[in-house]
Each structure stands twice: as structure tokens, then as C-alpha cells.
Amino acid sequence: MIPIRIEQPASAGSSVAATDGGVIPRLVGGPPQRVLLIGFQDQDNLGLRYLMSSVRAAGHEADIATYESEPATLVSRVLRERPELIGFSLIFQYMAPDFGRVIAALREAGVRAHITVGGHYPSFDYAEVLTRIPGLDSVVRYEGEVTLCELLNCLANGADWRKLAGLAYRVSDGGAHSNPLRHSVDDLDELPLPDRTSIAYEGHLFPTASILGSRGCPWNCSFCSIRPFYENQGGKLRRLRRPERVVDEMQELFEKRGVSTFLFQDDDFLATGHRAREWAGTIADQIVKRGYAERIAFKISCRSDEIEEGCIRRLMAGGLTHVYMGVESGDEDGLLNMNKMIKPDTHLRAGRVLKSLGLSFDFGFMLMDPNSTFESIRNNIDFLEQFVGDGWSVAPFCRMLPYAGTPLRKSLEEQGRLLGSSFEPDYRFLDPKLDLFYDWMLATFHTRNFTTEGLCHLLRYSLFEARLRLPGANPTTDGDRATLQLIASICNRTACNTLRSALEHIERTPFADLENDREFLTGLMAIEQREEERLTCEYQAYRQLIDARLRPTTNGGFDRTWTHWQRAEEPAGISIA
């Protein structure tokens, strides 16, 4: 057996110490391996970009390919380039069967490379993934920068990769085995910056880049797998980069790539109280100090109870232009069940603060959850109307899904309510009439909520743009903003009215009658969709007006994709983050 020749082989469970060369284990001996990383590239996919830079820092070669469900392009590229390792980034759980088909196609084409997969879902459900996707060799569990590089170093030297911490693989009896997990990298600034060389920022109207200032979230919401993801691998629940390093990265992207708009992809930019507010404020202060105020704009995600006017004003001085809030519910009991530890009034207060400061915001909202009742849904509809009936933001809504690793999935399993498959978990509501309501809701609002042609997507982007705090770059006037807000207001209020009418109808009608006579619900759907068509026409007229102003002075256009995944994943209930 060829001995493993790797610097600082991390033993299972040990912390990865920073060295002169950072935390990435360098290749010693053996030929550099060629790696093809495959995944969606929406919003830069920083996960893949961090992996790419780590692989290169380790001394290997890496490239990125955009994931496609139709495998022909990927198969021909792999056959042409013959990488030694193919790494899939599986973000969406329900895409696992699709990934499985592509991997099967690669194997059928004779690809013999080591194929691995990483991401939230495979980290939690590695056994299921390995069982149902036989073409896979391994799963890189949890944060993958160090594990992937060690795997490549082993492949280069012909060493046994099956002993590496953080890896799971199939064993001879057909089952799956996971080695002990690898401790998280304590100091995020020890990681190489994400490799952005192949991203075409130039040529866009508002060159926009994703960036990470931190990883993790200490909150323990029942529907979310972020805390379990970081908790399982040990270490701090939230790690912060040094503010100076964050602003260094922004400054470099601004100066060298022309990027002026930044989307912080941190799970919760303001989590962990005063310490986090001070950290965030220092980033803003640094932007001002270095002379980039009003030349840079950025977006953050946070909870509504973290919206504090003083802190937000400080961030605005540095360019804060947009806030995404995980609102999730407007029903007090619903928020309690979600373990959000927050009340609807806090959401409303946060909305008022942001509106008074002129900041655009959007939010995630789950109209229905496994414990929904007619009362809770009604409260949610009333809340939405109160929160954004004025059209300041467009109201999205979906239902909660029990994703892998979440306390919710465990709870439903214990209650015997978990249905569907591991890849596509599902449940029924406690009241069967609500199943009917959900089916109708999905059919009625599919275009509006879950497609790139829908009003949610169109309005979300345009509302962001209309309040973009980049002097000189924003083409909209007060009148434009009023027009846009009018469209969003009608859109939101109409949806709330439609939802409320359907809910009342279903509640008061005997179940048997509902099954036999759908005339009212079908008609209601038609009225909603007719209004949406009309609003879409009005929106397009608005858009033409704005685009006509932009065109003469630019050589491209912001692609407007940051607000939405460009595929049809959303019906499964993925909240926009």
C-alpha cells in the first residue's frame, strides 16, 4: 500500500489548526488531480467557489460546471476533460433523484472518476444518498474545504481515502459508513477567498456579487437545518470573519471587478446580539472610512427582532440597501410551534422601522405548517395584509416542509406523520380540509409565487432596484416607486382576499360537498389569475419605462436572478433566502 503523504492529516474530531499555509492541506508528492465541481451557480454559489479556491490552494486543478438535468453536456465535458474527481453540490433535497440520474448517466458513459457529493442534505442523510445513488463513491459531510482536499491528496498518492474524517462511503454489505466528522474550521479567514475568476461580473448594469461575512446561526427554529448543520460538526454555532478582511474582499471586487452591489449570504447577519451588531457596524464603518460610502450597496439577511434603528442607520451609512427577514409566520401559536421565539408584533415593528428609513425588504413566509388550523391561516393572511398590504414588499407564501436534519422532521417522525420519501418528505395536515386548501393554493398561486414569470419574482427585483441606495445608478423616480408600490399593493391585497375567501368557503362547506363541487374554488382561481395577468401587463409597462431609461447608458443589464432560483423548485416549499 502506498503510504499517505499529506501534510497535517486531520484526525477525526480534532480541530484543524491554522498554519503558515492556512488550513488547507497541501499536496505532497503525486500528480495534481483535476477536479470538476458541478452545481447550480445562482448567486455565485459561494459553497462551490470556496471549494474551488481550496482545491487550487492545495495544489490541484479545479473548474466549475453548471448543473443541468439533461446530462448530455456534462457527460461530453467529463469525457473530454477526464477529471480524476467530480464533486456535486447538492443544495436542494428534492433534486437528489435528478442528481442521481445525471450520475448514472456518467457511469453509463464509462466515467471512472471518483464521484462525490456534498451539501446540507447529503451531510445529514448520507446513507440514503449512497444507497439510492449507486454511482457515488463518497459523501463529503458538512463543511467540505479540508475534507475534499485531503480526499484529492489521497487519490493523487493512491492512498486509502476511506479513513478520512468527514467522509462517508458505501461498505461491502451494501450499507453506508461514516467516519467521525471533521471539526469545523475555527477561523474562516484562514480559508482562501472564493475563486471568482470565471464569474462574469463585468458588463452588468449593477455588477452584483455574493459574499460571506460569517457562517452559522445560533437560533433553533424547528424548520431549519442550519443550526444542526454546524452543531453536528462541533465548534461555534456562528463564526465571524474579521470585518477588515470582509471589507478587503469587497474593496478588491469593487476595484478590480467593478462590483458595487453585495449580497451577504450569511445565515443571519445580526445573530448573537450586541457582539454581532458591533461586528456588522464595524464592517459599515470600514466601508465609510475607506471612502466607499454611496459607492457600494449591500443586502443582509436577519430576524425581525434584530432590526434596531440605531444599528440599521449605522449599516445604512456603509451602504445597506436591502434586508431579507425570516418572518415565516404571523400567527402567535405558529411562531411558538416553530420555536422562533418571536411575536407577530415584532415583525410589524421591524417593517415599520425599515419603511420609515426608506429601506427595501423582503421576507420568507410559510402560510401553512403541519400544525396549521383555519384560525392560524386566517391570522397569517391578516398579518400579511397588515405587513405589506401597502405594497412596500411583495408577499410570498408557501408551506413548511420537513427537510433533513430539522427538528420538524424528527418531530413528525415521532408522531408517525412523516410521509413521502427521504428525498421528498411530506405530511398531511391535521384537518383534511386543509389538504384540499393547500392543493388549491398551490394550483392557484403557482405562477405568482414559484416561477420567474410570476409577480413575486418580478416585483421583488424591481422593488429592490427602485430603492437601491446607489446614487447615480438608480433610474427610478418617486413617481415610479409609487406606481410599483401600487402594483405590489394590489397584488398582495388581491392574494390575501383570494386566500381568505377560499379558506372561508372550505371551512363552512361539508367535506363531501367540496369534493364534488369545485365551481366556487375554480372560479376564484380564475379571478385571481385574471387579476395577476392584468398586474403583469401593468408591471411590464412599468419595466419598459425603466428599461428605456437604462438602455442608452449601459452595455448590459443586471440579470435580476438574485431574488429567485431560476427553476421550478419553489413549489416544494423552498423559501427564498
Place this chain on the structure above:
Amino acid sequence: MATEKSLADLAARLERLEAILIHRIPPNVDPSPDDWRWGGFGSWWQRPIPVPFPGPNPGDPVPIDISRFSRAQLELSLESIKAQRIRLDALEGMIKNQLKATK
């Protein structure tokens, strides 16, 4: 030439008369309930309210007999009206805001 022109004028006149006759619905005939469609339903009440005099013009919509409507259809009529009210309320709100701003 003169005969040809006369014939052409006559043909055109007949076409006009025919068009009028085709579109004129006898006043004692309601539209068939089967004609009721959601796609077109919303338009009936959005059309201008017909004035009683000097009488219907060719092509005017006939009055709707709501006694033929089912309960669901009546409820949906109200839903259509609510949708329009939402639109008007939002428009009114925007204009009032602008009025405040211009004071």
C-alpha cells in the same frame, strides 16, 4: 360602369344590413347559461352601464338575468367586485398619499 357601381353599393348596403341583423338579439331572449364562462364573465359588469334611451344599439350586451345564476356564480360575482374594489382602494390610497406630499 354606372351599373357596376350601383351593384357594388347595393352589395355593401346588404352587407351592412346583414351585419346589423346578425348582431341584433331579440329582446326576449336571454343568453344561454351555457355561454357563461369565467374568462368572459368579469367583463359583463365592467362594461359601461347601458343607458335606457334611445334603445339598444346593435352589438350592445344584453342585460344579465342573475336569477339564472347558481349560488357559486353569485358568490363569484361578489368576488370579482371585491377584486375591483381592492384595485380602486389601492389607487385611491396612492393618490391621497400624493396629495399629502404636494401640500
